[in-house]
Amino acid sequence: MNDHIIKVENLVKRFGKLVAVDNISFSVAAGEIFGLLGPNGAGKTTTINILCTLTRPTSGQATIAGLDVVRQQSQVRRLIGLVFQDPSLDERLSGLQNLRFHGLVYGVPAAVREPRMEQLLRMVELWDKRHHKVQTYSGGMKRRLELARGLLHHPKVLFLDEPTLGLDPQTRNRIWEYILELREREGTTIFLTTHYMDEAEKADRIAIIDYGKLIAMDTPEKLKKMVGRDIISVKTDDNDKASTEIKLRYQIEARYDGDGLSFEVANGEEFLPTFLKEFGTRILRVSLRRPSLDDVFLKLTGREIREEEVSDTFRAMIRQHGRRMRR
Amino acid sequence: MNHLRGVYTIWYRDILRFWHDRMRLVGSITFPLLFLFVFGSGLSARMGVLGPGVDFTQFIFPGIIGMTVLMSSFMAGVSVVWDREFGFLKEVLVAPISRAAVAAGKTLGSATIALLQGMVILLFAPLIGVSLSVGTVLTLLPLMFLLAVSLGSLGVLMATRIRSMEAFQAAMQMLMFPMVFLSGAFFPVQGLPTWMNVLVKVNPATYGITPIRQVVLGADPSSPYAISLFGQTLTIWNEVAMLAIFGITMILLAIWSFGNQE
Secondary structure, eight states, rough: OOOOEEEOOOEEETTTTTEEEEEEEEEEEETTTEEEEEOOOHHHHHHHHHHTTTSSOOOOOEETTTTTTTTTTHHHHHHHEEEOOOOOOOSSBBBHHHHHHHHTTTTOOOOHHHHHHHHHHHHHHHHTTTTTGGSSSOOOHHHHHHHHHHHHHSSEEEEEESSTTOOOOHHHHEEEEEEEOHHHHOOOOEEEESSHHHHHTTEEEEEETTTTEEEEEEEEHHHHHOOEEEEEEEESSSSSHHHHHHHHHHHHEEEEEETEEEEEEEEEEHHHHHHHHHHGGGGEHHHHHHHHHHHHHHHHHSOOTTTTTOHHHHHHHHHHHHHHHHO | HHHHHHHHHHHHHHHHHHHHHTTHHHHHHHHHIIIIIHHHHHHHHHOOOEEEEEEEHHHHHHHHHHHHHHEEEEEEHHHHHHHTTTTHHHHHHHHSSSSHHHHHHHHHHHHHHHHHHHHHTTTTTGGGTOOOOOOHHHHHHHHHHHHEEEEHHHHHHHHHOOOSHHHHHHHHHHHHHHHHHHSSSOOOTOOOOOHHHHHHHHHHHHHHHHHHHHHHOOOOTTTTTOOOEEEEEOOOOHHHHHHHHHHHHHHHHHHHHHHHHH
Protein backbone atom coordinates (compact mmCIF):
# COMPACT_ATOMS: atom_id res chain seq x y z
CA MET A 1 0.00 0.00 0.00
CA ASN A 2 1.11 3.55 -0.57
CA ASP A 3 1.10 6.29 2.01
CA HIS A 4 -1.69 8.22 0.42
CA ILE A 5 -5.03 6.70 1.24
CA ILE A 6 -7.04 9.24 -0.78
CA LYS A 7 -5.80 10.42 -4.15
CA VAL A 8 -7.70 12.86 -6.29
CA GLU A 9 -6.47 13.85 -9.74
CA ASN A 10 -7.97 16.53 -11.97
CA LEU A 11 -11.46 15.93 -10.65
CA VAL A 12 -14.25 17.77 -12.44
CA LYS A 13 -17.99 17.65 -11.82
CA ARG A 14 -20.44 19.64 -13.90
CA PHE A 15 -24.15 19.91 -13.32
CA GLY A 16 -25.35 21.26 -16.64
CA LYS A 17 -23.58 24.58 -16.97
CA LEU A 18 -22.58 24.80 -13.35
CA VAL A 19 -19.05 23.62 -12.60
CA ALA A 20 -19.34 22.39 -9.02
CA VAL A 21 -15.85 20.92 -8.83
CA ASP A 22 -13.30 22.50 -11.13
CA ASN A 23 -10.23 20.38 -11.79
CA ILE A 24 -9.02 19.71 -8.27
CA SER A 25 -6.15 17.44 -7.23
CA PHE A 26 -4.95 16.51 -3.78
CA SER A 27 -4.01 13.54 -1.67
CA VAL A 28 -4.52 12.62 1.94
CA ALA A 29 -2.10 10.55 4.01
CA ALA A 30 -3.27 7.58 6.07
CA GLY A 31 -4.15 8.63 9.60
CA GLU A 32 -4.43 12.28 8.71
CA ILE A 33 -7.28 14.63 9.65
CA PHE A 34 -7.89 16.50 6.43
CA GLY A 35 -10.28 19.42 6.29
CA LEU A 36 -11.98 20.78 3.20
CA LEU A 37 -12.90 24.33 4.02
CA GLY A 38 -15.01 26.73 2.05
CA PRO A 39 -18.22 28.73 1.99
CA ASN A 40 -21.56 27.09 1.27
CA GLY A 41 -21.88 26.05 -2.34
CA ALA A 42 -18.12 25.97 -2.89
CA GLY A 43 -18.14 22.30 -3.93
CA LYS A 44 -17.36 20.59 -0.64
CA THR A 45 -20.32 18.25 -0.55
CA THR A 46 -20.00 17.39 -4.24
CA THR A 47 -16.36 16.42 -3.65
CA ILE A 48 -17.32 14.24 -0.70
CA ASN A 49 -20.17 12.65 -2.67
CA ILE A 50 -17.78 11.73 -5.46
CA LEU A 51 -15.28 10.24 -3.01
CA CYS A 52 -17.96 8.12 -1.36
CA THR A 53 -19.35 6.87 -4.70
CA LEU A 54 -22.68 8.69 -4.53
CA THR A 55 -21.96 11.00 -7.47
CA ARG A 56 -20.05 10.17 -10.63
CA PRO A 57 -17.36 12.67 -11.61
CA THR A 58 -17.59 14.27 -15.06
CA SER A 59 -13.87 13.65 -15.53
CA GLY A 60 -10.74 13.00 -13.53
CA GLN A 61 -9.96 10.25 -11.10
CA ALA A 62 -10.29 9.54 -7.42
CA THR A 63 -9.03 6.52 -5.52
CA ILE A 64 -9.35 5.35 -1.95
CA ALA A 65 -6.68 2.91 -0.82
CA GLY A 66 -5.86 2.45 -4.48
CA LEU A 67 -9.45 1.57 -5.42
CA ASP A 68 -11.23 3.62 -8.06
CA VAL A 69 -14.40 5.26 -6.73
CA VAL A 70 -16.23 4.74 -10.01
CA ARG A 71 -15.08 1.32 -11.16
CA GLN A 72 -14.65 -0.33 -7.77
CA GLN A 73 -17.65 1.16 -6.02
CA SER A 74 -18.58 -1.63 -3.70
CA GLN A 75 -15.00 -2.26 -2.51
CA VAL A 76 -14.66 1.44 -1.82
CA ARG A 77 -17.94 1.51 0.09
CA ARG A 78 -16.70 -1.21 2.39
CA LEU A 79 -13.66 0.89 3.33
CA ILE A 80 -15.39 4.13 4.16
CA GLY A 81 -17.68 5.44 6.86
CA LEU A 82 -19.93 8.43 6.43
CA VAL A 83 -21.68 11.04 8.46
CA PHE A 84 -23.88 13.18 6.26
CA GLN A 85 -24.95 16.76 6.67
CA ASP A 86 -28.58 15.71 7.06
CA PRO A 87 -29.56 12.93 9.42
CA SER A 88 -29.90 9.53 7.78
CA LEU A 89 -31.19 7.41 10.64
CA ASP A 90 -34.30 5.28 10.88
CA GLU A 91 -36.18 7.28 13.47
CA ARG A 92 -38.67 4.52 14.15
CA LEU A 93 -35.98 2.12 15.25
CA SER A 94 -33.86 2.31 18.38
CA GLY A 95 -30.25 3.43 18.41
CA LEU A 96 -29.13 -0.15 18.82
CA GLN A 97 -31.28 -1.37 15.94
CA ASN A 98 -29.89 1.34 13.67
CA LEU A 99 -26.39 0.14 14.42
CA ARG A 100 -27.32 -3.49 13.97
CA PHE A 101 -28.87 -2.77 10.58
CA HIS A 102 -25.67 -1.03 9.55
CA GLY A 103 -23.58 -3.99 10.71
CA LEU A 104 -25.77 -6.39 8.74
CA VAL A 105 -25.61 -4.34 5.56
CA TYR A 106 -21.83 -4.06 5.82
CA GLY A 107 -21.49 -7.75 6.58
CA VAL A 108 -19.86 -7.34 9.99
CA PRO A 109 -20.03 -10.77 11.69
CA ALA A 110 -22.23 -10.82 14.80
CA ALA A 111 -19.33 -11.84 17.04
CA VAL A 112 -17.51 -8.63 16.09
CA ARG A 113 -20.59 -6.48 15.70
CA GLU A 114 -22.25 -6.79 19.07
CA PRO A 115 -19.23 -5.93 21.28
CA ARG A 116 -18.22 -3.21 18.85
CA MET A 117 -21.72 -1.70 19.08
CA GLU A 118 -21.42 -1.52 22.85
CA GLN A 119 -17.94 -0.02 22.69
CA LEU A 120 -19.02 2.68 20.24
CA LEU A 121 -22.28 3.50 22.00
CA ARG A 122 -20.36 3.91 25.24
CA MET A 123 -17.85 6.13 23.50
CA VAL A 124 -20.56 8.50 22.24
CA GLU A 125 -22.38 8.19 25.58
CA LEU A 126 -25.56 6.72 24.19
CA TRP A 127 -25.36 3.28 25.76
CA ASP A 128 -28.03 4.15 28.34
CA LYS A 129 -30.36 5.30 25.57
CA ARG A 130 -29.70 2.40 23.23
CA HIS A 131 -33.22 0.99 23.43
CA HIS A 132 -34.92 4.33 22.91
CA LYS A 133 -36.32 5.15 19.50
CA VAL A 134 -34.17 7.61 17.57
CA GLN A 135 -37.25 9.85 17.30
CA THR A 136 -36.73 10.77 20.93
CA TYR A 137 -33.05 11.76 20.49
CA SER A 138 -31.88 15.37 20.35
CA GLY A 139 -30.01 16.71 17.32
CA GLY A 140 -26.67 16.23 19.05
CA MET A 141 -27.51 12.68 20.09
CA LYS A 142 -28.48 11.79 16.54
CA ARG A 143 -25.20 13.11 15.21
CA ARG A 144 -23.30 11.13 17.83
CA LEU A 145 -25.22 7.99 16.90
CA GLU A 146 -24.36 8.56 13.25
CA LEU A 147 -20.72 8.96 14.19
CA ALA A 148 -20.82 5.63 16.04
CA ARG A 149 -22.62 4.02 13.11
CA GLY A 150 -20.08 5.31 10.61
CA LEU A 151 -17.34 3.57 12.61
CA LEU A 152 -19.03 0.24 13.16
CA HIS A 153 -17.47 -1.53 10.19
CA HIS A 154 -13.93 -0.28 11.00
CA PRO A 155 -13.65 2.06 8.03
CA LYS A 156 -10.22 3.13 6.87
CA VAL A 157 -11.53 6.58 6.04
CA LEU A 158 -14.30 8.41 7.83
CA PHE A 159 -16.02 11.15 5.85
CA LEU A 160 -17.72 13.85 7.85
CA ASP A 161 -19.78 16.36 5.91
CA GLU A 162 -20.24 19.38 8.18
CA PRO A 163 -20.30 17.11 11.23
CA THR A 164 -21.29 19.81 13.69
CA LEU A 165 -23.64 21.91 11.56
CA GLY A 166 -26.54 23.24 13.58
CA LEU A 167 -25.25 21.89 16.89
CA ASP A 168 -24.68 23.95 20.02
CA PRO A 169 -21.05 24.78 20.95
CA GLN A 170 -20.97 22.26 23.79
CA THR A 171 -22.04 19.40 21.55
CA ARG A 172 -19.63 20.55 18.86
CA ASN A 173 -16.77 20.29 21.32
CA ARG A 174 -17.90 16.83 22.35
CA ILE A 175 -18.04 15.63 18.75
CA TRP A 176 -14.53 16.91 18.27
CA GLU A 177 -13.31 15.07 21.34
CA TYR A 178 -14.62 11.83 19.81
CA ILE A 179 -13.02 12.58 16.47
CA LEU A 180 -9.62 13.23 18.02
CA GLU A 181 -9.93 10.21 20.28
CA LEU A 182 -10.78 8.10 17.31
CA ARG A 183 -7.72 9.05 15.36
CA GLU A 184 -5.65 8.38 18.46
CA ARG A 185 -7.16 4.97 19.09
CA GLU A 186 -7.90 3.54 15.68
CA GLY A 187 -5.72 5.53 13.35
CA THR A 188 -8.71 6.25 11.13
CA THR A 189 -8.14 8.79 8.40
CA ILE A 190 -10.66 11.58 8.73
CA PHE A 191 -11.86 13.69 5.84
CA LEU A 192 -14.15 16.48 6.82
CA THR A 193 -15.79 19.49 5.32
CA THR A 194 -16.67 22.54 7.31
CA HIS A 195 -17.25 26.21 7.03
CA TYR A 196 -16.39 26.79 10.67
CA MET A 197 -12.90 28.26 10.81
CA ASP A 198 -12.20 27.24 14.38
CA GLU A 199 -13.09 23.69 13.48
CA ALA A 200 -10.80 23.61 10.47
CA GLU A 201 -7.91 24.61 12.75
CA LYS A 202 -8.09 21.20 14.36
CA ALA A 203 -7.24 19.43 11.12
CA ASP A 204 -3.68 18.40 10.31
CA ARG A 205 -4.02 19.84 6.86
CA ILE A 206 -6.59 22.04 5.19
CA ALA A 207 -7.58 22.57 1.62
CA ILE A 208 -9.51 25.73 0.93
CA ILE A 209 -12.06 25.48 -1.85
CA ASP A 210 -13.93 28.33 -3.48
CA TYR A 211 -16.12 28.23 -6.59
CA GLY A 212 -15.06 24.62 -7.12
CA LYS A 213 -11.33 25.39 -7.20
CA LEU A 214 -8.70 24.59 -4.61
CA ILE A 215 -7.07 27.87 -3.75
CA ALA A 216 -4.73 26.80 -0.96
CA MET A 217 -3.64 23.66 0.83
CA ASP A 218 -1.33 23.33 3.82
CA THR A 219 -1.23 22.95 7.60
CA PRO A 220 -3.30 25.57 9.44
CA GLU A 221 -0.08 27.03 10.88
CA LYS A 222 1.57 27.51 7.53
CA LEU A 223 -1.58 28.89 5.97
CA LYS A 224 -1.77 31.50 8.67
CA LYS A 225 1.90 32.36 8.28
CA MET A 226 1.18 32.92 4.62
CA VAL A 227 -1.13 35.82 5.43
CA GLY A 228 1.61 37.11 7.44
CA ARG A 229 2.11 38.56 10.63
CA ASP A 230 0.93 38.78 14.17
CA ILE A 231 -1.11 41.75 15.19
CA ILE A 232 -0.35 43.70 18.35
CA SER A 233 -2.95 46.05 19.78
CA VAL A 234 -1.88 48.44 22.46
CA LYS A 235 -3.35 51.30 24.47
CA THR A 236 -0.96 53.75 26.11
CA ASP A 237 -1.33 56.92 28.18
CA ASP A 238 -0.36 58.92 25.07
CA ASN A 239 -1.07 57.17 21.81
CA ASP A 240 0.32 59.90 19.54
CA LYS A 241 3.63 59.86 21.33
CA ALA A 242 3.73 56.06 21.33
CA SER A 243 3.02 55.97 17.60
CA THR A 244 6.02 58.20 16.83
CA GLU A 245 8.21 56.22 19.14
CA ILE A 246 7.21 52.88 17.58
CA LYS A 247 8.07 54.26 14.18
CA LEU A 248 11.46 55.48 15.38
CA ARG A 249 12.41 52.36 17.27
CA TYR A 250 11.13 49.58 15.00
CA GLN A 251 10.36 51.28 11.69
CA ILE A 252 6.75 50.10 11.95
CA GLU A 253 3.74 52.18 11.00
CA ALA A 254 1.05 51.85 13.68
CA ARG A 255 -2.64 52.38 12.91
CA TYR A 256 -5.18 54.01 15.14
CA ASP A 257 -7.60 51.34 16.16
CA GLY A 258 -10.45 52.34 18.47
CA ASP A 259 -8.93 54.03 21.50
CA GLY A 260 -5.55 52.43 20.92
CA LEU A 261 -3.02 51.50 18.26
CA SER A 262 -2.35 48.33 16.35
CA PHE A 263 0.56 47.19 14.26
CA GLU A 264 1.94 44.03 12.67
CA VAL A 265 5.13 42.21 13.58
CA ALA A 266 6.73 39.08 12.18
CA ASN A 267 6.94 37.18 15.44
CA GLY A 268 4.68 38.53 18.13
CA GLU A 269 5.76 36.17 20.85
CA GLU A 270 9.39 37.26 20.64
CA PHE A 271 8.57 40.88 20.05
CA LEU A 272 6.25 41.38 22.99
CA PRO A 273 8.75 41.01 25.90
CA THR A 274 11.12 43.61 24.43
CA PHE A 275 8.25 45.91 23.70
CA LEU A 276 6.95 45.63 27.26
CA LYS A 277 10.38 46.32 28.73
CA GLU A 278 10.91 49.40 26.63
CA PHE A 279 7.48 50.96 27.09
CA GLY A 280 6.98 49.74 30.63
CA THR A 281 4.30 51.39 32.69
CA ARG A 282 3.10 53.63 29.88
CA ILE A 283 1.14 50.65 28.54
CA LEU A 284 -2.41 50.50 29.80
CA ARG A 285 -3.46 47.47 27.79
CA VAL A 286 -1.83 45.17 25.26
CA SER A 287 -2.90 42.15 23.26
CA LEU A 288 -1.38 39.84 20.67
CA ARG A 289 -3.53 38.29 17.98
CA ARG A 290 -2.36 35.61 15.61
CA PRO A 291 -3.91 35.66 12.16
CA SER A 292 -6.85 33.24 11.90
CA LEU A 293 -8.00 31.14 9.00
CA ASP A 294 -10.64 33.81 8.52
CA ASP A 295 -7.82 36.18 7.62
CA VAL A 296 -6.40 33.55 5.26
CA PHE A 297 -9.68 33.18 3.46
CA LEU A 298 -10.18 36.94 3.33
CA LYS A 299 -6.73 37.42 1.87
CA LEU A 300 -7.20 34.67 -0.75
CA THR A 301 -10.69 35.56 -1.90
CA GLY A 302 -11.33 39.10 -0.71
CA ARG A 303 -14.45 37.85 1.05
CA GLU A 304 -15.24 36.64 4.52
CA ILE A 305 -16.12 32.98 4.59
CA ARG A 306 -19.10 33.42 6.85
CA GLU A 307 -20.45 36.68 5.55
CA GLU A 308 -23.42 35.07 3.92
CA GLU A 309 -24.17 33.00 6.94
CA VAL A 310 -27.54 33.83 8.41
CA SER A 311 -27.80 31.21 11.05
CA ASP A 312 -27.14 27.54 10.74
CA THR A 313 -30.39 26.41 12.26
CA PHE A 314 -32.30 28.64 9.91
CA ARG A 315 -30.36 27.29 6.97
CA ALA A 316 -30.92 23.72 8.10
CA MET A 317 -34.62 24.51 8.27
CA ILE A 318 -34.64 25.92 4.77
CA ARG A 319 -32.76 22.93 3.49
CA GLN A 320 -35.20 20.52 5.06
CA HIS A 321 -38.06 22.44 3.56
CA GLY A 322 -36.40 22.96 0.20
CA ARG A 323 -35.62 19.30 -0.09
CA ARG A 324 -39.24 18.49 0.27
CA MET A 325 -40.24 21.03 -2.34
CA ARG A 326 -37.52 20.06 -4.79
CA ARG A 327 -38.04 16.37 -4.85
CA MET B 1 -24.16 -14.25 -1.24
CA ASN B 2 -23.58 -10.55 -0.94
CA HIS B 3 -26.84 -9.90 -2.78
CA LEU B 4 -28.80 -12.27 -0.60
CA ARG B 5 -27.50 -10.64 2.55
CA GLY B 6 -28.54 -7.25 1.18
CA VAL B 7 -32.03 -8.43 0.26
CA TYR B 8 -32.41 -10.08 3.63
CA THR B 9 -31.28 -7.01 5.58
CA ILE B 10 -33.60 -4.63 3.74
CA TRP B 11 -36.46 -7.11 4.15
CA TYR B 12 -35.65 -7.60 7.83
CA ARG B 13 -35.78 -3.87 8.57
CA ASP B 14 -39.20 -3.48 6.98
CA ILE B 15 -40.54 -6.42 8.96
CA LEU B 16 -39.00 -5.00 12.13
CA ARG B 17 -40.65 -1.65 11.52
CA PHE B 18 -43.96 -3.37 10.88
CA TRP B 19 -43.59 -5.29 14.10
CA HIS B 20 -42.97 -2.07 16.01
CA ASP B 21 -46.07 -0.63 14.47
CA ARG B 22 -48.58 -3.41 14.88
CA MET B 23 -51.47 -0.95 14.90
CA ARG B 24 -50.87 -0.71 11.16
CA LEU B 25 -52.22 -4.25 10.89
CA VAL B 26 -55.46 -3.30 12.59
CA GLY B 27 -55.75 -0.16 10.47
CA SER B 28 -55.10 -1.93 7.21
CA ILE B 29 -57.73 -4.61 7.71
CA THR B 30 -60.47 -2.32 9.01
CA PHE B 31 -61.32 -1.02 5.56
CA PRO B 32 -61.54 -4.46 3.89
CA LEU B 33 -63.60 -5.82 6.77
CA LEU B 34 -65.99 -2.88 6.50
CA PHE B 35 -66.40 -3.69 2.85
CA LEU B 36 -66.93 -7.35 3.52
CA PHE B 37 -69.41 -7.11 6.36
CA VAL B 38 -71.22 -3.80 5.84
CA PHE B 39 -71.25 -3.61 2.07
CA GLY B 40 -71.58 -7.35 1.72
CA SER B 41 -74.36 -7.86 4.26
CA GLY B 42 -76.19 -4.76 3.06
CA LEU B 43 -76.36 -5.91 -0.53
CA SER B 44 -76.46 -9.68 -0.17
CA ALA B 45 -80.23 -9.99 0.20
CA ARG B 46 -80.93 -7.90 -2.90
CA MET B 47 -78.25 -9.40 -5.12
CA GLY B 48 -79.44 -12.97 -4.80
CA VAL B 49 -77.17 -15.78 -5.86
CA LEU B 50 -74.03 -14.96 -7.86
CA GLY B 51 -72.84 -18.50 -8.43
CA PRO B 52 -73.81 -21.98 -7.39
CA GLY B 53 -74.89 -21.43 -3.77
CA VAL B 54 -72.76 -18.29 -3.47
CA ASP B 55 -74.24 -15.05 -2.15
CA PHE B 56 -72.80 -11.56 -2.65
CA THR B 57 -70.72 -11.52 0.54
CA GLN B 58 -69.19 -14.86 -0.36
CA PHE B 59 -68.64 -13.66 -3.91
CA ILE B 60 -66.69 -10.55 -2.89
CA PHE B 61 -64.69 -12.36 -0.17
CA PRO B 62 -61.86 -13.41 -2.53
CA GLY B 63 -61.98 -9.93 -4.05
CA ILE B 64 -61.50 -8.42 -0.60
CA ILE B 65 -58.48 -10.66 -0.02
CA GLY B 66 -57.03 -9.50 -3.33
CA MET B 67 -57.78 -5.86 -2.51
CA THR B 68 -56.07 -6.13 0.88
CA VAL B 69 -52.95 -7.66 -0.65
CA LEU B 70 -52.87 -5.16 -3.50
CA MET B 71 -53.25 -2.08 -1.33
CA SER B 72 -50.74 -3.24 1.21
CA SER B 73 -48.12 -4.24 -1.35
CA PHE B 74 -48.10 -0.70 -2.75
CA MET B 75 -46.60 0.27 0.60
CA ALA B 76 -43.23 -0.85 -0.80
CA GLY B 77 -43.25 2.36 -2.82
CA VAL B 78 -44.44 4.44 0.09
CA SER B 79 -41.60 3.16 2.24
CA VAL B 80 -39.00 4.04 -0.42
CA VAL B 81 -40.37 7.59 -0.69
CA TRP B 82 -40.53 7.76 3.09
CA ASP B 83 -36.91 6.65 3.49
CA ARG B 84 -35.82 9.23 0.97
CA GLU B 85 -37.72 11.98 2.74
CA PHE B 86 -36.20 11.10 6.10
CA GLY B 87 -32.71 10.67 4.71
CA PHE B 88 -32.40 6.99 5.56
CA LEU B 89 -32.27 5.98 1.90
CA LYS B 90 -28.82 7.57 1.72
CA GLU B 91 -27.52 5.19 4.37
CA VAL B 92 -28.81 2.33 2.24
CA LEU B 93 -27.48 3.71 -1.05
CA VAL B 94 -23.88 4.10 0.17
CA ALA B 95 -23.81 0.65 1.71
CA PRO B 96 -21.82 -2.07 -0.06
CA ILE B 97 -24.94 -3.81 -1.36
CA SER B 98 -26.33 -3.55 -4.86
CA ARG B 99 -29.25 -1.33 -5.76
CA ALA B 100 -30.96 -4.41 -7.16
CA ALA B 101 -30.80 -5.99 -3.72
CA VAL B 102 -32.35 -2.89 -2.20
CA ALA B 103 -35.23 -2.86 -4.70
CA ALA B 104 -35.82 -6.59 -4.23
CA GLY B 105 -35.65 -6.34 -0.45
CA LYS B 106 -38.20 -3.52 -0.40
CA THR B 107 -40.58 -5.45 -2.65
CA LEU B 108 -40.27 -8.66 -0.67
CA GLY B 109 -40.68 -6.83 2.63
CA SER B 110 -43.97 -5.27 1.66
CA ALA B 111 -45.10 -8.50 -0.04
CA THR B 112 -44.54 -10.38 3.21
CA ILE B 113 -46.59 -7.84 5.14
CA ALA B 114 -49.29 -7.89 2.45
CA LEU B 115 -49.42 -11.67 2.68
CA LEU B 116 -49.79 -11.47 6.44
CA GLN B 117 -52.67 -9.02 6.13
CA GLY B 118 -54.36 -11.16 3.50
CA MET B 119 -54.08 -14.13 5.84
CA VAL B 120 -55.81 -12.20 8.59
CA ILE B 121 -58.75 -11.64 6.22
CA LEU B 122 -58.78 -15.38 5.48
CA LEU B 123 -59.53 -15.98 9.16
CA PHE B 124 -62.96 -14.41 8.68
CA ALA B 125 -64.04 -17.01 6.11
CA PRO B 126 -66.09 -19.11 8.57
CA LEU B 127 -68.09 -16.03 9.61
CA ILE B 128 -69.51 -15.63 6.12
CA GLY B 129 -70.00 -19.30 5.48
CA VAL B 130 -66.99 -19.97 3.27
CA SER B 131 -65.16 -23.12 4.21
CA LEU B 132 -61.46 -23.29 3.45
CA SER B 133 -59.47 -26.49 3.54
CA VAL B 134 -55.76 -26.55 4.37
CA GLY B 135 -55.10 -27.37 0.72
CA THR B 136 -57.07 -24.33 -0.40
CA VAL B 137 -55.14 -22.03 1.92
CA LEU B 138 -51.80 -23.49 0.76
CA THR B 139 -52.81 -22.84 -2.84
CA LEU B 140 -53.92 -19.31 -2.02
CA LEU B 141 -50.67 -18.22 -0.37
CA PRO B 142 -48.47 -18.36 -3.48
CA LEU B 143 -51.21 -16.65 -5.51
CA MET B 144 -51.45 -13.83 -2.99
CA PHE B 145 -47.67 -13.58 -2.84
CA LEU B 146 -47.37 -13.31 -6.61
CA LEU B 147 -49.96 -10.53 -6.65
CA ALA B 148 -48.12 -8.74 -3.82
CA VAL B 149 -44.68 -8.97 -5.45
CA SER B 150 -45.98 -7.82 -8.84
CA LEU B 151 -47.74 -4.74 -7.51
CA GLY B 152 -45.05 -4.08 -4.91
CA SER B 153 -42.45 -3.78 -7.68
CA LEU B 154 -44.79 -1.40 -9.50
CA GLY B 155 -44.83 0.66 -6.30
CA VAL B 156 -41.02 0.65 -6.06
CA LEU B 157 -40.74 1.57 -9.74
CA MET B 158 -43.05 4.55 -9.20
CA ALA B 159 -41.10 5.57 -6.10
CA THR B 160 -37.85 5.85 -8.07
CA ARG B 161 -39.45 8.51 -10.26
CA ILE B 162 -41.98 10.23 -8.00
CA ARG B 163 -40.06 11.78 -5.19
CA SER B 164 -42.45 13.62 -2.93
CA MET B 165 -44.73 11.83 -0.54
CA GLU B 166 -47.74 13.94 -1.55
CA ALA B 167 -47.30 13.26 -5.26
CA PHE B 168 -46.68 9.59 -4.64
CA GLN B 169 -49.80 9.22 -2.57
CA ALA B 170 -51.86 10.99 -5.21
CA ALA B 171 -50.47 8.76 -7.95
CA MET B 172 -51.08 5.70 -5.82
CA GLN B 173 -54.73 6.56 -5.23
CA MET B 174 -55.17 7.27 -8.91
CA LEU B 175 -53.88 3.84 -9.76
CA MET B 176 -54.97 1.71 -6.84
CA PHE B 177 -58.70 2.35 -6.79
CA PRO B 178 -59.31 1.85 -10.52
CA MET B 179 -57.22 -1.31 -10.28
CA VAL B 180 -59.40 -2.64 -7.46
CA PHE B 181 -62.73 -1.60 -8.96
CA LEU B 182 -61.90 -2.84 -12.44
CA SER B 183 -60.56 -6.20 -11.34
CA GLY B 184 -63.86 -7.98 -10.82
CA ALA B 185 -63.30 -7.87 -7.07
CA PHE B 186 -66.88 -6.72 -6.47
CA PHE B 187 -68.87 -7.98 -9.44
CA PRO B 188 -68.78 -10.71 -12.06
CA VAL B 189 -66.94 -9.60 -15.17
CA GLN B 190 -69.26 -11.18 -17.72
CA GLY B 191 -71.55 -9.04 -19.84
CA LEU B 192 -69.88 -5.73 -19.07
CA PRO B 193 -70.04 -2.72 -21.42
CA THR B 194 -67.20 -2.91 -23.93
CA TRP B 195 -65.14 0.00 -22.51
CA MET B 196 -65.27 -1.54 -19.09
CA ASN B 197 -64.51 -5.00 -20.38
CA VAL B 198 -61.36 -3.67 -22.05
CA LEU B 199 -60.21 -1.94 -18.88
CA VAL B 200 -60.87 -5.06 -16.81
CA LYS B 201 -58.87 -7.22 -19.22
CA VAL B 202 -55.82 -4.92 -19.35
CA ASN B 203 -55.80 -4.58 -15.58
CA PRO B 204 -53.08 -6.83 -14.12
CA ALA B 205 -54.99 -7.06 -10.82
CA THR B 206 -57.75 -8.99 -12.67
CA TYR B 207 -55.29 -11.84 -13.21
CA GLY B 208 -54.40 -11.81 -9.52
CA ILE B 209 -57.92 -11.68 -8.12
CA THR B 210 -59.68 -14.07 -10.52
CA PRO B 211 -57.52 -17.08 -9.63
CA ILE B 212 -57.97 -16.34 -5.91
CA ARG B 213 -61.74 -16.45 -6.45
CA GLN B 214 -61.52 -19.62 -8.50
CA VAL B 215 -59.51 -21.34 -5.80
CA VAL B 216 -61.91 -20.25 -3.05
CA LEU B 217 -65.25 -20.69 -4.85
CA GLY B 218 -64.55 -23.22 -7.60
CA ALA B 219 -62.50 -23.36 -10.75
CA ASP B 220 -65.10 -24.84 -13.10
CA PRO B 221 -64.49 -23.12 -16.49
CA SER B 222 -68.25 -22.74 -16.95
CA SER B 223 -68.64 -21.03 -13.57
CA PRO B 224 -69.35 -17.30 -13.46
CA TYR B 225 -65.93 -16.73 -11.87
CA ALA B 226 -63.95 -17.52 -14.98
CA ILE B 227 -62.80 -14.84 -17.38
CA SER B 228 -62.21 -15.07 -21.07
CA LEU B 229 -59.81 -13.27 -23.35
CA PHE B 230 -60.35 -13.09 -27.12
CA GLY B 231 -63.14 -15.66 -26.79
CA GLN B 232 -60.96 -18.12 -24.89
CA THR B 233 -61.85 -19.04 -21.32
CA LEU B 234 -58.68 -18.76 -19.27
CA THR B 235 -57.48 -21.44 -16.88
CA ILE B 236 -55.95 -20.56 -13.55
CA TRP B 237 -52.52 -21.31 -15.04
CA ASN B 238 -53.16 -18.88 -17.90
CA GLU B 239 -54.06 -16.16 -15.43
CA VAL B 240 -51.06 -16.87 -13.21
CA ALA B 241 -48.79 -16.76 -16.27
CA MET B 242 -50.19 -13.37 -17.32
CA LEU B 243 -49.68 -11.93 -13.83
CA ALA B 244 -46.21 -13.46 -13.61
CA ILE B 245 -45.19 -11.83 -16.91
CA PHE B 246 -46.43 -8.50 -15.60
CA GLY B 247 -44.68 -9.07 -12.26
CA ILE B 248 -41.32 -10.03 -13.77
CA THR B 249 -41.43 -7.02 -16.08
CA MET B 250 -42.16 -4.75 -13.12
CA ILE B 251 -39.37 -6.23 -10.99
CA LEU B 252 -36.85 -5.81 -13.77
CA LEU B 253 -37.97 -2.25 -14.44
CA ALA B 254 -37.91 -1.42 -10.73
CA ILE B 255 -34.38 -2.81 -10.33
CA TRP B 256 -33.19 -1.01 -13.43
CA SER B 257 -34.77 2.27 -12.42
CA PHE B 258 -33.53 1.99 -8.85
CA GLY B 259 -29.97 1.45 -10.04
CA ASN B 260 -30.19 4.51 -12.26
CA GLN B 261 -31.09 7.09 -9.70
CA GLU B 262 -28.41 9.30 -8.20
